[in-house]
Amino acid sequence: MKTLKVSFLTAFALGIVMSGCSGSKSNEELTFKDAFEGKFLVGTALNVEQVAGNEPKAIEIAKKHFNSAVAENCMKMENIHPEEDIFFWDEADAFVEFAEKNNMHIVGHTLVWHSQAAPWIFVDENGEDVSREVLIERMKHHIQTIVGRYKGRVDGWDVVNEAIEGDGSWRESKWYQIIGPEYIELAFQFAQEADPEAELYYNDYGVSGKAKCDGIYDLVSNLLEKGVKVDGIGLQGHLNFDIPLISEMGASIEKLSSLGVNLMVTELDMTIVPWPSDEVTAEVSLNYELSKEYDPYSEGLPDSVYQEVMDRYTGFFEMFLRHHEKITRVTFWGVHDGNSWRNDWPIEGRTDFPLLFDRNYQMKEGVENILEMAKNWETN
Template identity: 50%
Template sequence: MKITNWSHYKSYISLFIILIIGLGCVIKPDKKVNTTLKDAFEGKFYIGAALSGRHISGRDKPGMEVLKNHFNSIVAENVMKSGMIQAREGEFNFDMADKFIEIGKKNNLHIVGHTLIWHSQAPKWFFTDDEGNDVSPEVLAKRMETHIHTVVGRYKGQVKGWDVVNEAILDDGSWRKSKFYEILGEDFMKLAFQYAHEADPDAELYYNDFSMAQPGKREGVVKMVKNLQDQGVKIDGIGMQGHIGLEYPTIEEFEKSILAFSDLGVTVMITELDLSVLPSPRRDMGADVATNVEYQQSLNPYTEGLPEDVQKKFDERYLSFFKLFLDHQDKISRVTLWGINDGDSWKNGWPVRGRTDYPLLFNRDNTPKSVVNEIIQLAAQY
């Protein structure tokens, strides 16, 4: 091509350069797009999952890949409970608990210990003598001390926080009449936290319970924690078990509890999160594992998958709760799902055995549900 007009040529070159620079300003690389839950909540709060024996023993490798991709905190579903670790007095079995800890360390995960004192899965010997009678307060306190010092001491510096006591307050705010309470009274709570602090002064110490959006339980837990604080007992956080349904609890009552617990000067954690889509035999069912209801087909309506309208309610409900958590991210340190995929969930067998529930964020084949991406997009707005 023969150039006949250099001024026109220079003009074209200048226009071309301006256009390129302009496009460079407009077409900038987007900031990192989060594709995993742990990336989406980075800097906001930990996102965790409970591990079952199948995960810890290595029998569920696909589930563990989901864990590594999407979660940065772990808690043991069962293997660190007293009945599992010390089924007989003085005979400690740390095999599975050690494996759980190794998973956390190997993958640089935030590790939570669950649970030191819980009435439901405590071995019977804890409370009785050789003749089957209740032991004295002194004997029970000593057994608590030995158990807590041994377990917490073994994992000192490795477990970041402990659910020291689990489910000691009833929905009306009164104390659960467990063997711990019957023998030691309210002091069992103080002693448990004291022993845990002695064993690992740097570990965070938590109280954990279900139905925490209930006004009565909220008030009872606030009263209990204030009493501990007045006695100078170290308590760092309150775990609000998130066993929720499509209709209960209300977001408003759940939020009231987040605020009430945070006002105590402790961190709030959403623990054991799952969303049941199945009809509940009773509205006030709570999450007491001792509850059992006879199987009825009407209570197990979705054996072949969820209808579209139910799936929509499920997605909207999860999004509403995660929006609540994000709104209060300054008060919440962790959100933990109670399992990895739907097949892991205890809700398939509670309170009615043999049901098919869909309460978690990943399907039984470990594929993410559509709401996972919606949650990630929601977090990007904060």
Template identity: 45%
Template sequence: MKNNKLWIALALTACSLGLVQKSEPTLKDAFKKSFYVGAAVNNFQVSGRDAQALALVKKQFNTISPENVLKWGPVHPKLEEYNFKLADDYVAFGQQNNMFIVGHTLVWHQQTPDWVFEDEAGKPVSREELLQRMEKHINTVVGRYKGKIQGWDVVNEAIADQGGQMRPTKWLSIIGEDFAQKAFEFAHKADPKAELYYNDYSLYRPDKREGTIKLVKNLQAKGIKVKAIGMQGHYGLTVPTIEQIEASIVAFSKLGVEVNFTELDIDVLPNPSRRQGADIAETFESDQKFNVYTNGLPDSVQQKLTQRYADLFALFQKHRDKIGRITFWGVTDANSWLNNWPIRGRTSYPLLFDRQYQPKPAYQAVLKTAATAK
């Protein structure tokens, strides 16, 4: 009894002296009743060379996505060659930390080697040959991680930026419009328990939204279960509006699918593309007028970024019954792709953690929105 009284007295004294600090909530804990919160990790992090970033991921997030290690080019560069080392490390990291592991991406028109679409003479292969190559790739990659990777971005960015039609790609021209159907069928066969997603950017735009709805309805009509539509959240400080994003959340949910925000970041820099998309092929020459915060982000812009994230997460909380996952595209400002797109060598500030791995004001603003959960 005396020992207990002594312990209580010491504890009260420590509290009065400010020696006991209340542990700060993390993103994954704050939103655990709402949706997964995650980050995309890059090759440098997956290989273990950025220990600070990995520690931050472990602490803050409960789901991960790979930036590049599972795209066709890196993992399957030649017809009979697969590079699984980094992908294996990525999956192992997720397993060791009890995370929901996402695979990104199986069929995409970018970062897919030319050999996939060509014969030995460099001419387009037949529909049958391309389907065989697609199936073998999906069966090999998905099959390797069966039961380990829980969800796959099966088809990425198949809707054109204008008009809502299918994007003109080699997948479309050689196979036809059913290439997406075939990709989902092959993925389901390789791992029947994995969640399957369609992923795209600018889905707040009415034309791309309607094109995506048409695509998913066609898949559903064939008996294919699409678990979620991934809305890439490559947004600016004012575009798109919260109302535009909300309209797509509601419209997609009416299909009976979840909505995932798969690549969230906020570009605070002047953008020569006027924020019309996130096409990695749309790049521009270096111009200092589009790289204006090389010495740090002004407080006025920091406040705008903070408010933007607060508004977005308030929206996510409002529709948490429709949303399965929020994934930031990167861990800190230092490793964001926006440092090199659409112009290389910029100093960008799009995420919740700065270049010193410290939380920004936007981080606290996001945590505050979690209090709205009932």
């Protein structure tokens, strides 16, 4: 039995459930896409095995609950463009076809990123850095080949991913070192040329931090002043159990929305297990040793911790609803706990509980309160 501890937000949501609403769907019938209809799209990342039909229960959840889909890995450079003259289309094609068949808003992820880049992209035959001109041409070919293939089919692209550091400065990636800060402007330009109708996004983590939010604001503001087509900013929602504060993320939404672009909460999940660093980051290169200290819930999540998690998720969604006119989409990074990257990053082999469907493909207890809160938001 779950703990009787109930926060203000959970009590608020429970009150909605108990009071009911004429014409609303029952708890069993209500889905994410129904509950948030008219506020924003609700999406999920899909992996290759799911799209291939090897996890039918996960696909059933995706089709029932979500109206947007993003490719978790198959469109990243190391997967789709592993060698200079070779593109591997099978998995990305299957993803786009699945999303089209199920009338989902489709997001391509990601065109330019310092991580999971193909090893060949930055070097010549001798292993030395290529020239600025060569890398620009390679980037153009990469972007325009992929975006061009899915022209008119993919609704929006994460064009550039994670270019700003936590202190608001430029990340000195190989893209930055070889091309300079202009690489971002060029990336958006190349994507627009390949599909003028697709939405183009900048995507980053840690946006709740003031310095990073300011850095992203300055970056996008500068691009817009130059006439560069930037349609939206993705605020990655890789949350920890205690940080960021809900108010901090809300403040970032307020600031970035003043740019006049769409905002999306992307890659939403919440790690429950202890964090092994003082740094709040989604840097995929981090790797720590597995220990019981950092894997305390391998036998299951205590009721008291579970309640705290649901209270925190409820609080974030209440904040998203308050800002729904500024937000066009909220996307979870995975369908259920069992296939979340949080189990293996930054410590391989842990048991985490970061999503709102459990390892048995069941909606978690308390999620229906979030859905009812969303469904009845206009009456609040």
